[in-house]
Ligand SMILES: Nc1ncnc2c1ncn2[C@@H]1O[C@H](COP(=O)(O)OP(=O)(O)O)[C@@H](O)[C@H]1O
């Protein structure tokens with residue numbers, strides 16, 4: 001059975017699609033069979049990222065290990081039984097088509113609450129939630145007091161994950177390994193960064209997630225999309241010398257992969 005990794009957060013701009021592409025490609029490069037599914041049907045960033053990779057590699061006459069993109073199949077309304085939801089059906093059909101011949105399925109979710117995203121969360125063996133270092137983003141996980149020190153209650157997204165966990169439990173599936181990944185962190189130590197660190201640590205015990213090392217704010221993460229590349233590919237397209245920031249970014253990606261603790265994934269690559 002393929003291991004399902006869902007990348008989700010109801011906040012747009014958290015880094016879901018960037019993380020999806022980097023994790024999917026890293027796993028493919030390690031020799032695993034990886035299929036990607038983009039549930040952000042409007043923006044399709046992850047899908048376009050994989051399309052861009054295919055086009056770039058073809059033009060450059062290069063062969064690099066890549067995730068394959070699975071499209072959500074269309075299903076005629078007439079084929080639904082009474083009360084059945086079309087999105088549930090389309091998602092199940094997509095996962096069923098990917099499951100037999102993949103080691104990993106990577107599902108990128110939209111930055112909003114949709115039926116597809118909710119159901120995808122209940123399919124997650126591993127749930128990765130990228131989070132910007134901002135209390136506005138944190139607010140979707142939990143509410144805090146005015147100082148940001150005390151957690152006053154859960155919020156919409158963590159309640160959604162809670163529901164997904166319950167659904168999985170009822171279906172007798174293994175619990176979701178929920179990993180929160182801090183993204184776009186500033187390089188300097190700042191009061192907000194320290195406060196976020198404390199708040200996330202505090203919350204992780206309350207609602208049951210792990211915190212993995214994430215990515216700092218780096219221009220390179222924004223530059224690779226048109227060519228569909230990740231930090232791991234640069235050497236293979238002829239970049240001789242990575243600058244210090246890119247070496248650091250590549251290490252951040254390796255550390256993230258290790259921290260995800262995925263089945264059959266060795267620590268060094
Ligand atoms: N670590 C990072 N450093 C710099 N820019 C980043 C980083 N992570 C993401 N970005 C940029 O932030 C924006 C949002 O990222 P994206 O992956 O599209 O988020 P989401 O899928 O959650 O909406 C994009 O412009 C992306 O290039």
Ligand SMILES: [Mg+2]
Nearest residue numbers: 016017040045
């Ligand atoms: Mg996205």
